[in-house]
Amino acid sequence: MNPEKIYNADKWLAYGGFSPLITVFRTFHDLSPEIEQIINEQTFPVAFRKNKFISSPLHRNKFIFLLLKGVARGYMKEEDKEITTWIAKEHELVGNIRNLWDEQQPTEEYVQALEDVEAIAVPHAMSRQLYNNFEIANYVGRKMTQIHYLYACERAYISRLQSAEKRYKRFSQSYPELVNRVPLKYIASFLCMRLETLSRLRSKISAES
Template sequence: MPAKGTIRKNTLLPVAVKPTGERDPDISSLLIVLDHFHPIGREAIRFIKQHIIACTVRKKKFILKTGTFCHYIYFIKKGAVRGFIKEGNKDITTWITVENEMVTSISSLDIQLPSIENMQAIEDCELLALSYTDLQELYLRSPEINIVVRKLLQSYYGDAEKRAFIARLTKADHRYQYFQEKHAGLINRVPLKYIASFLGMTLETLSRVRKKASQH
């Protein structure tokens, strides 16, 4: 147990996000994804390798809570994460993200604002975390990272638009049908309660919609 006054490393990581302590974590999947958006230089790769922190989070644990600050951008190496906001006594799941994608609180990226949303692991996860401080440094050292992130944001903006669209479909069965088409991989993986919440309907309604869809 650390003595009083001991400084914990990576102190800005939420308690549920546990650094593995690996010195040289495997970041190949991250590099493949980034490179797909825009080529990255050796210098940037070296910097990322040096500063990225491999972590694990257990299922159901929080990666970010409403009202707190997000200090990291995370790459999901393995597992699944959801974002949600509390509305009264129920959750509104705004996104569900799986391996090989990035998650963070956009509102925290440049100007540090407290997050309005929660981020929760919905499976045991392996994450790679890069602090915003290191990211800012990286922008300065390797300006091509601005291009990478610009393209990444373009892509994520498109995803957010799709989420905004699907939620505006007025009928529950249309929303589920659209979800089936666009997120086939999630259907037999993510608990239905999260999918129901993502689709703006109750678990019961989703259950009935699914039954009807399977019968026909």
């Protein structure tokens, strides 16, 4: 969590000479050399071992992370129960954005690596700098926000389906690459059902196919 800058001057050597975040931004709009310089200077590669926290309420969260490899989940605690709120994979952003503009603002969410994770750390301070000084950055930010809003809408839709079977089938359609990749207990938590219920559903659907 909140990793320190332990890289050397060749931090982007393994990534073609520049931050992978630039590649993501370029899919939405061409970038100026000044924007690319800021991104190259202020973002950096990080790694998190399986089951380690990427961020949590116990620490100031100064970054969001672009996943390059691995899967992560977000969850909240209710007494002794963990409630999975989302699951993300490669090429998605993870982290807490509630404190993007105020790093002292508390959050209730934990972000945990479910596999060994390789990522790019994106400082909140850099995001604020880009938004405040470059119109292009605001355009790119809006396009990325639209994508993540669609993800949030899909999660909300799944959670409101009345039957456990419908929720699981929709999850399988929306996230087919996660069905056999993520531990079932986290999928069950995300789908608001008991692990035993999910196991029975999977067996039933498998027998019918």
